[in-house]
Amino acid sequence: MVATLQQVLEGVLLRLKHHITTFLPSLLAALILFLVAYLAAIAARWMVYRIFKGLTIDRFLRQSGVVFMLDRSGRVRATRIVAESVYWAILLAGILTGLSVFDTQLTTQMIESFVFLLPKMVVAGLILLAGGWLAQYLGRSMLVWAVNEGLPAPRRMAAAVRVVIMFVAVVVAADQLNFARNVFLAAFIILVGGAALAASLAFGLSGGATLRRVLDERREEAGEVREGESRDRSLWNHL
Amino acid sequence: MPTPPMPEEARRAAETLRRADVVIGIPSYNNARTITHVVRAAYAGLAKYFPQLTAVVINSDGGSTDGTREAVLSAHVEDSRLLLLSTPTVAAHRLSLPYHGIPGKGSAFRLVFQLAKELGAKACAVVDSDLRSITPEWIDLLLRPILFANYDFVAPYYHRHKYDGTITNSIVYPLTRALYGVRIRQPIGGEFGMSAAVYERYLERDDWETDVARFGIDIWMTTIAVAEGFRVCQSFLGAKLHDAKDPAADLTAMLHQVVGSVFTLMEEYDHRWRAITGSEPAELFGFRFDVGVEAIQVNVKRMIDAFCRGSRELAEIWAETLHPETWAAVADLSRHAHDPGVPFHIEDELWARVVLDMACAYHHHRVGRGHILRSLTPLYLARVASFVLETESLLSAQVEDRMEQLCLTFERMKPYLVEQWNGRAASKSASAEGRHAAAPKTRQEV
Numbered sequence: 194m195v196a197t198l199q200q201v202l203e204g205v206l207l208r209l210k211h212h213i214t215t216f217l218p219s220l221l222a223a224l225i226l227f228l229v230a231y232l233a234a235i236a237a238r239w240m241v242y243r244i245f246k247g248l249t250i251d252r253f254l255r256q257s258g259v260v261f262m263l264d265r266s267g268r269v270r271a272t273r274i275v276a277e278s279v280y281w282a283i284l285l286a287g288i289l290t291g292l293s294v295f296d297t298q299l300t301t302q303m304i305e306s307f308v309f310l311l312p313k314m315v316v317a318g319l320i321l322l323a324g325g326w327l328a329q330y331l332g333r334s335m336l337v338w339a340v341n342e343g344l345p346a347p348r349r350m351a352a353a354v355r356v357v358i359m360f361v362a363v364v365v366a367a368d369q370l371n372f373a374r375n376v377f378l379a380a381f382i383i384l385v386g387g388a389a390l391a392a393s394l395a396f397g398l399s400g401g402a403t404l405r406r407v408l409d410e411r412r413e414e415a416g417e418v419r420e421g422e423s424r425d426r427s428l429w430n431h432l
Numbered sequence: 433m434p435t436p437p438m439p440e441e442a443r444r445a446a447e448t449l450r451r452a453d454v455v456i457g458i459p460s461y462n463n464a465r466t467i468t469h470v471v472r473a474a475y476a477g478l479a480k481y482f483p484q485l486t487a488v489v490i491n492s493d494g495g496s497t498d499g500t501r502e503a504v505l506s507a508h509v510e511d512s513r514l515l516l517l518s519t520p521t522v523a524a525h526r527l528s529l530p531y532h533g534i535p536g537k538g539s540a541f542r543l544v545f546q547l548a549k550e551l552g553a554k555a556c557a558v559v560d561s562d563l564r565s566i567t568p569e570w571i572d573l574l575l576r577p578i579l580f581a582n583y584d585f586v587a588p589y590y591h592r593h594k595y596d597g598t599i600t601n602s603i604v605y606p607l608t609r610a611l612y613g614v615r616i617r618q619p620i621g622g623e624f625g626m627s628a629a630v631y632e633r634y635l636e637r638d639d640w641e642t643d644v645a646r647f648g649i650d651i652w653m654t655t656i657a658v659a660e661g662f663r664v665c666q667s668f669l670g671a672k673l674h675d676a677k678d679p680a681a682d683l684t685a686m687l688h689q690v691v692g693s694v695f696t697l698m699e700e701y702d703h704r705w706r707a708i709t710g711s712e713p714a715e716l717f718g719f720r721f722d723v724g725v726e727a728i729q730v731n732v733k734r735m736i737d738a739f740c741r742g743s744r745e746l747a748e749i750w751a752e753t754l755h756p757e758t759w760a761a762v763a764d765l766s767r768h769a770h771d772p773g774v775p776f777h778i779e780d781e782l783w784a785r786v787v788l789d790m791a792c793a794y795h796h797h798r799v800g801r802g803h804i805l806r807s808l809t810p811l812y813l814a815r816v817a818s819f820v821l822e823t824e825s826l827l828s829a830q831v832e833d834r835m836e837q838l839c840l841t842f843e844r845m846k847p848y849l850v851e852q853w854n855g856r857a858a859s860k861s862a863s864a865e866g867r868h869a870a871a872p873k874t875r876q877e878v
Contacts, residue, residue: 330800333748333749333799333800333803334800334802334803336745336746336748336749337746337749337803337806337807338806339745340741340742340745340746340807340810341683341684341806341809341810343738343741347745348745430596430597430674431597431598431599431683431686431687432597432599432600432620432622432647432650432686432690
């Protein structure tokens with residue numbers, strides 16, 4: 194009984210020793226790698242800050258208007274974004290390198306997936322960023338144009354433009370990541386089809402009024418103004 | 433950027449003519465109705481006042497489809513009833529050429545200047561093709577200061593209806609005067625005379641493919657002449673009457689191109705205007721006389737409605753482009769725009785602040801530049817409405833006094849402009865200084 198117990202305990206201790214001698218060096222190596230990566234990340238972040246500050250990149254971007262394209266408040270600092278990106282990239286690389294020390298199937302799979310997905314995620318992020326900027330820009334263009342033309346509900350029109358552009362950006366980004374492709378494609382087709390139908394209806398319903406206005410303008414240009422009608426042409430010149 | 437080659441047709445014409453002392457340029461696009469009169473006036477002016485000079489009248493056309501070019505070439509100009517004191521040694525030549533590039537008045541002028549340079553012209557004058565009040569004397573008044581008094585640039589000076597030329601009166605004249613310190617009353621008048629040095633300087637520049645190609649050309653020409661120290665004067669031309677047109681047509685584009693050009697040139701010449709305070713009158717040639725001008729219809733209610741609508745809908749843009757105090761005042765104005773018994777009115781100081789804030793927002797890219805310029809339309813309409821209501825019962829001379837007050841306000845707000853332009857946060861002291869500066873001590877100084 195005692196001998197058996199002793200045998201079991203020895204087995205457990207041996208296995209523990211085996212595990213410790215097998216995994217502890219790897220764990221230590223991983224921790225060291227992570228620590229080195231952490232220190233390198235801090236150093237790189239500090240260096241990027243110093244270099245960008247010396248080159249006055251933030252001032253250049255602010256004056257050139259790039260910052261305001263991305264952030265209306267103008268509080269975005271390119272130096273901070275780049276420095277933090279470098280910091281996290283080095284830290285992430287350190288974590289992945291540390292995990293690769295264990296050389297297990299799980300860690301290998303994780304690293305492979307991450308390495309495979311990373312470029313796609315970056316591209317998808319850039320697509321969303323560009324879509325956001327474009328949506329903002331074209332939405333405002335629509336807003337100002339609609340106001341100056343006296344069209345009804347300009348803010349709704351601007352919001353519609355923003356939503357459509359962002360939706361297109363999301364569809365493209367999702368396609369890039371192979372995420373719910375069919376769902377997004379179906380939604381996109383429904384949206385575009387709906388917009389085309391709405392435009393056709395609007396054109397059909399307002400076509401008569403537009404035609405009447407065009408004919409009136411032509412008639413006025415030809416000098417055929419009916420009695421009682423006022424000419425909206427004037428000697429007033431803005432310039 | 434090198435000057436692009438002239439169109440083949442223009443090059444052949446230059447080779448045939450070889451040289452000319454004087455060039456008259458007439459830009460056009462579908463102006464068949466009025467251009468004959470302009471061509472005849474130009475011809476008569478050259479024959480009557482410069483019979484000893486070789487001259488060319490150039491119509492630079494943007495692809496008219498109403499027979500403008502045919503009207504130019506077939507205009508009957510040998511009118512025996514013209515009073516000519518001396519017979520011209522050679523009749524002026526006449527060309528009608530299509531220009532290439534961006535459609536617009538600026539592109540048309542570019543071809544005229546290229547031809548003038550090619551022909552070695554000593555002076556060049558440009559006149560609009562929709563003028564109904566041009567007389568042969570205009571040619572004399574635009575060219576004589578260049579040819580015989582060593583001036584480099586002649587700007588027009590007209591009598592206009594008090595509501596005519598509202599972009600000039602509300603924005604361009606007060607701002608240009610405050611910036612560069614020279615009082616050119618019609619900086620975007622459309623009729624100018626210039627020396628070879630000036631038009632060659634224009635041709636050297638590389639910004640022809642911008643708003644300069646369109647409505648921005650007039651202020652661009654005037655600003656360069658003033659900012660680069662050319663000798664500038666004005667000529668009194670009488671009344672300016674032009675072809676009737678829809679005042680709402682192209683308003684936003686006009687504002688965008690004209691004001692955009694002013695703001696862009698402010699950036700280029702900021703080293704010139706920063707230190708300038710006050711203003712000096714520009715020499716005025718010609719015999720001044722009073723003329724009657726035709727009445728102009730203005731729909732004030734529509735303009736105020738457009739402003740209120742803009743204030744409601746464009747808040748997100750105005751809040752970013754205008755100084756917080758300016759924006760608060762504008763918002764307050766729109767809230768009370770329809771209050772019964774209270775006439776709609778924008779103070780000169782508020783209007784000056786709106787324009788200067790927009791210039792600074794443009795400089796600092798606070799919002800997309802196109803958005804800033806296009807969002808100015810409702811504010812501009814509000815200013816026009818306020819001006820019309822305020823001057824309804826005033827005579828032209830009294831309206832000029834009001835204009836002078838506005839200009840002095842712009843001049844006094846210059847420290848505010850410089851501070852905002854430099855990007856410093858507007859302090860309360862700065863705005864107080866602006867308010868104090870704009871206080872009405874203007875009467876004595878007028």
